Amino acid sequence: MVDGGHCPNQVQEFPQADKRMESSTLAADSKNPYSIIKSTTNQILSGSTFTQLEKRLKAVESMLEDQTLENTNLNQTISKQEFKLQQCDKMMNDYHKNITNMFRLMNHLQRSINGQKQGYRELEKKVSGIVLDVVETISKVLNCGQTNPETTFKDCQDVLARGHTISAVYYITTTYSSCSIPVWCDMDTPPGGWLVIQNRFNGEVDFNRLWDEYRDGFGNIASEFWLGLDNIFLLSNQDFYELRFDLWDFEDNRAFALYKNFKLDGARDRYKIHATDFEGSAKNGMQVHNGMRFSTPDQDNDKWLEYHCGKEWRAGWWFNNCWHSILNGPYYNQSKVLSRGISWNDWKPEQLAKSQMKIRPSRLHRSVESTKHDPKASNSKVNDETYLPSNSQDLQNMESSKLKPKS
Numbered sequence: 001m002v003d004g005g006h007c008p009n010q011v012q013e014f015p016q017a018d019k020r021m022e023s024s025t026l027a028a029d030s031k032n033p034y035s036i037i038k039s040t041t042n043q044i045l046s047g048s049t050f051t052q053l054e055k056r057l058k059a060v061e062s063m064l065e066d067q068t069l070e071n072t073n074l075n076q077t078i079s080k081q082e083f084k085l086q087q088c089d090k091m092m093n094d095y096h097k098n099i100t101n102m103f104r105l106m107n108h109l110q111r112s113i114n115g116q117k118q119g120y121r122e123l124e125k126k127v128s129g130i131v132l133d134v135v136e137t138i139s140k141v142l143n144c145g146q147t148n149p150e151t152t153f154k155d156c157q158d159v160l161a162r163g164h165t166i167s168a169v170y171y172i173t174t175t176y177s178s179c180s181i182p183v184w185c186d187m188d189t190p191p192g193g194w195l196v197i198q199n200r201f202n203g204e205v206d207f208n209r210l211w212d213e214y215r216d217g218f219g220n221i222a223s224e225f226w227l228g229l230d231n232i233f234l235l236s237n238q239d240f241y242e243l244r245f246d247l248w249d250f251e252d253n254r255a256f257a258l259y260k261n262f263k264l265d266g267a268r269d270r271y272k273i274h275a276t277d278f279e280g281s282a283k284n285g286m287q288v289h290n291g292m293r294f295s296t297p298d299q300d301n302d303k304w305l306e307y308h309c310g311k312e313w314r315a316g317w318w319f320n321n322c323w324h325s326i327l328n329g330p331y332y333n334q335s336k337v338l339s340r341g342i343s344w345n346d347w348k349p350e351q352l353a354k355s356q357m358k359i360r361p362s363r364l365h366r367s368v369e370s371t372k373h374d375p376k377a378s379n380s381k382v383n384d385e386t387y388l389p390s391n392s393q394d395l396q397n398m399e400s401s402k403l404k405p406k407s
C-alpha cells in the first residue's frame with residue numbers, strides 16, 4: 001500500500017485551484033487591463049505557472065498597444081475636429097462681418113431712400129404749388145383782352161417769328177391762360193423778340209407800391225410800367241426764358257446784364273427769382289438776389305431779420321439784406337442822391353437814369369435743343385438765336401435802339 005494517501009488529494013487540488021484561477025480570470029473583465037492584472041495577481045498568489053503569467057502579460061501588452069493605437073486615432077480625430085471648429089469659428093467671424101457690413105449698407109440705403117422720398121415729396125409739393133399758382137393766377141387775370149388766336153401770341157419772340165418786326169404793343173396769351181394781356185415788344189435790342197416786364201425813364205409812375213399792385217402790375221404799358229409778378233410768373237414758366245437788364249446813366253452811357261436762365265416762382269414761394277448764367281457789361285448785379293423772394297413796403301420776405309428792406313427803400317424787389325441792385329426804387333432826376341432808387345452797384349455807385357427788364361425764350365436751351373437735332377448747330381451759330389458778345393459793337397448796336405416805347 002502506498003503511503004501517499006494524502007498525495008492524491010494534494011495533486012488533485014491543483015486542477016481545482018487552476019480551475020478557480022481560470023474561472024476568476026474569465027470572470028474578470030477581459031477588456032479591462034486592470035481587471036486582468038488583478039486576476040493575474042490572484043493567479044500568482046494562487047500558484048499559477050510562469051508560462052501562464054507570461055501569456056497573460058503578453059495579452060495585457062497587446063491590449064495596451066490596442067489602447068495606445070486607439071488613443072492615437074482618437075487624438076487625431078480630436079485634432080481634425082478642432083481644426084474644423086477653428087474653420088467654423090473663422091467662418092462665423094467672416095459671416096458676422098458680412099452681416100455687419102450688410103446692415104450698414106441697408107442703413108445707408110434706407111437713409112438714401114428716405115432722402116429720395118423727402119426730395120420727391122418736396123418736388124411733388126413744389127409741382128403742386130406751381131399748378132395751384134397757375135390755376136389761381138389765371139383765375140385772377142380777368143382783364144381779358146383779345147382772345148383771337150390769329151392776333152394773339154405766346155410771347156414777343158412769337159410775334160417776331162410771325163413777321164412783326166416793329167417795337168410796339170402786342171397782345172399775348174400765355175400757355176396757361178385764356179386771357180390776352182397787352183405787352184411791349186422790343187424788337188430793336190438784338191436779337192429782337194424781347195418782352196419788356198419793367199420800364200423806367202422819367203419817373204412819371206410811382207414805384208412805391210404795395211404787394212397787390214406789384215403782383216397785378218401797374219403803370220402804362222406804352223410808358224413806365226411794371227408788368228406784374230403773376231404775369232411774369234406765367235410767362236417764365238411756359239418755356240425756358242432769359243432775362244436782360246438794360247441800364248443807362250445820366251450821361252447816356254449804357255450797360256446790360258443778361259441771365260440765360262430765368263424763372264420766377266409763384267405766389268406760394270413769394271415770387272422767388274432764379275436768374276443764372278450771367279453775361280454782360282454791367283457785371284453780375286443780381287448774383288446776391290438770385291433765389292430771393294419778392295418783398296414790398298407792406299411785405300417783408302427779405303433776409304434781414306431786423307430790417308424791412310422794401311419799406312425802408314420804398315420799393316418792391318427781390319431784397320436780400322438789402323441789395324446790390326435795385327431798379328424799382330424812387331426815381332430821382334439826378335445821379336448824386338443820398339438814397340438811391342434805381343441802382344446797379346456793380347456797374348455804378350450813382351443813381352441811374354433809365355432801366356428796362358425784358359425776357360425772351362432762352363437761346364441757351366434752344367441751342368441745346370438744336371444741337372440735339374443737328375450736330376452742326378454747335379459750330380454754326382444762327383444770327384438771331386445766338387448771344388452777342390458784350391463788346392463795343394454790341395453797345396453801338398444798342399445805342400441805335402429806341403429806349404422809350406412808342407404808343
Ligand SMILES: [Ca+2]
Nearest residue numbers: 304305307308
Ligand atoms: Ca426783413
